[in-house]
Amino acid sequence: MNRHKNPYRKLDWTLIGCWLALVLFGWINIFSVLHGESSNIFDFHQKYGMHFVWICISLVSAFLIIRVIPANFWQGTAWITYGGVILLLMATLVMGVSSHGSQSWIQIGGFRLQPAEFSKITTSLALATVMSKYGFSLKTLPNIARVAAVLLLPMAIILLENETGSMLVYVGFLVVLFREGMSGWILVIGFLIVLEFILTIITSPYVALVVGLAVFLMIWFFKKDQYLLGVLVTTLTVVALAFLPKLLEIEAVAAVNPLPAETWLAIILSVVALFYIIRIIIRSPRKTFERNAFIVLLCGVLFVLSVQFFYSHVLQDHQRNRIDVFLGLVDDPKGVGYNLHQSMVAIGSGGFAGKGFMNGTQTSLGYVPEQETDFIFCTIGEEWGFLGALFILALYLTIIFRIIILADRAKDSFTRIYGYCVAMCIAVHIVINIGMTIGLMPVIGIPLPFLSYGGSAMLAFTAMLAIFIKLAFEDRKI
């Protein structure tokens, strides 16, 4: 009987438990990295002490959000908070404190805040407000323009702050739009753009064009259910084009066709695999499908031809450098690649079970840069090993899946859209951050949710999650 007296039993304790586990784990790892001789984890002059303060502040905020602030407060004030954070972002541009080449901090009293972190919440709220309007459809131009405006305004300012990482997070909102009815073509095209971009830089425009053509052929034939023919034609085309330069003995083309035969084979296989993913995502009538496929092909050709120009003329030096190191074009473990190299050494040396708590050498001796913030995952990998890393991945996966499942079954569309925003925000952070530490992604400064040191990020992610927990809780009562 008691059970029904306490309505908060219906709160999603899975999410709260995962949150608590991650936060505490992050705290002791920050202590492990930064501790000196005989230090106290509650020493508030140290970062690990301060981190505890931030955990407490976050906990209080979460409590307020869940117990005190009414659920409809967020939808009601969405535009006010959105506008406020946009103003803060702009203020940061003018009077912000710069560090590490980006100007993203603002000094308020004794605290330094990073408005970009909070802009993720307000943008999510604003997006949910816009899209949850009765009769909203992404198919009309005014609606598309509204959504674009809500997303592009903070993106533009953050880009001006030179905070590439935070800007990339907004790409995650595209997935939310996909859930809400946006054509899967946009995602496929986005993916192809990145693929073609990388291929153009690390191999040659020629290779990129051949791959683009292969993708087009696969889509073309598969849409007509001519599977076998599709695979055959695509394979033959790729093989023919791969060996054409050699056959014709065209030196200039041969020079831009540096891939060996087995790599070409891998390309064919990847393209076939890619097709299946695309087919799962896209369900459009045959006619538009064919038209879109042609547009993709045309744009692809133009894109590939312009990438070389973009790469060498538009990108800034440090961005180009990071791309080069990430793509393995330059090998420089002491220079730009230092972060990546040391980070992989730290994680790799952890082995299966890790070196044990506070026994990591690479992280606590300062070989890994930014080890308490962006590279906190190195400490986990080194001291807790593969097991610890998997444990963290499992916690994250639980949180993301749980949010998406709760969001998807919410009756209120505001809750659903906001929930997807939260899930994607967290997912993009995790993939970029962990991907960076293990060499799957370029080095982009972005915190690991709930684990990294940093008050703004800790508070922002906690608030973001708490708002969703509150919304989901209220939604179940309807």
Add this chain to the structure above:
Amino acid sequence: MKFYLSRRNTILLVILVIFAIIAVRLFSIQIIQKDFRETAENNALKYVTIYPARGRILDRNGNTIVENKITYDIMVTPRNVPEFDTLAICNIFGLDLDYVREKFASYKANARKIGFGSMPFLKQVGSAQFNAFAEKAFLFPGFDAVARTARVYPVNAGGNLIGYVSEVDRDYIEAHPEYRAGDYAGKTGIERAYEKRLAGEKGYTVYYRDAHGQIKGHYEDGALDKEAVAGSDITTTIDANLQAYGEILMRNKVGSVVAIEPSTGEILTLISSPGIDVSQLAEINKYYKEISENPYNPMFNRTVQSAQPPGSVFKLVNGLIGLQEGVLTRETRYPCNRGYTNGKVHVGCHGHPSPINLPQSIAMSCNAYYCYVLRNIMDNRKYDNIEESFNKWRDYVTSFGFGHKLGSDVPYELGGNVPTVNTYNKLHGKGRWKSLSIISLSIGQGELGCTPLHLANFCATIANRGWFYTPHMIKGDEEHPLDSAYTVKNYPMVDQKYFPLIVEGMNMSVYGDGGTSHVAQVPGVNMCGKTGTAQNPHGDDHSVFICFAPKDNPQIAVAAYIENGGFGATWAAPIASLIVEKYLNGEIADSRKELETRVKNGYLLNKVPVRKRKR
């Protein structure tokens, strides 16, 4: 078949796939790839070597011949060196600016290989310079000093015998994998022969350091550390005073002096002249060129490596064999008319009474007498042919230690040469030679090659009346007992009962009428000796002398071999007898001071032909 995923499940699937890719990647770098762990350790662990003190070398009386002094190697960790005052470094150590520039240029060229490692910047810095550096060390981050030991030689004796210690080179490390660049090892002499005992064991302290190369503390509280074990001292059988005295006598002469204590086989002195001065040993690299360009080759240890014909000294061997074979008795007499003539063969001799018996033949060193002896041995009816009798003779000779390595602990010992049947079969053709063809063997000439150590050992064998211990120069102790090779008596094939006859002859050589060794008379010492004058195709005869004393209960046996010194009595006998006198009496009698001065001032280098040496 058509199937569609809901948009939610599409999103979940894509996220799951991406997380799976991350997990696979983690599995790959954490579990499959092993080299990250190694890189991590190289990054973070710093092994600081603790070099043990090398063992001292003592002489038989406990005097120190070699000991250690502390020097410092200045090490530099190039990664930690900021801009610094190059001139100040040069002033402290008295260096050229170019030296510093060159060093740092090479560090830069190898920066990747060096990483966080330390490189030697300057070696063997004395304490004065070290103190000057230590005062200003704060000005030079990245530089530090490692204490090393260097050798000091309190007695100027036995340069060749002791040998030198120097830094190991690449070839040495390849042959001895337990050594690392920067280690030192004995390269010649005792330092080399007893490297294992002298070197001790290196230790190390493991520190961990941060990304800036700063040492942060003891790794695992020293669990991985290893203490250095100092090398053990080595007591040699050498008498340092005697060695030093002998080296003075041998100054400006080319040759060897070897003295052995017959009752133990212990080597008392081992002089190869010209030799390496101990002052050059400590800084061998500085003097190496000078030494190696010296035409008399001071590196060459003549005492064990120079195999030369023994000359008349060898008559004693033939005498002993003759006695054992029964073709010779004490009273066998042979005539000598200024030599031995048979057909075309003529072996000359000097003027002396004739005929003479065995002891007299030794005293007067009659050549003809031993021609008869050798012919009787070779043409003995017991044996079917010359080859058989020659082989028997050869067995006798080698049983005295000739013709092969004695097995002493002197490094690079050579075996010398005793001809075989094959030698003569090749020279004359099989069956085409007879005892007359090899007649020069009777007086120790011809195809014989003996090292001075062989001769000294032979002399000790006579002193012992028929046995010897293999000569050695290291005393055993409780921890390192003497190898059994040095504690077992060796018996030549000649019965002990024949030796007193030889001793009688050697005694007569010193004191008897017509004896060739009168110059070796030492007051208060009953000396036995035998001269030798070895002909050679390269200039004057070599002067050879072996002697032991006292006649009864001998305490020292000496062999002296002075190249191109003329008659045995001219140089070798005075030198050997002075050694005996110094050893037994402690000082040189007034009556022999003149002789001593003559020997000390003797200059024979100009008589020694300088040959182009093979390396």
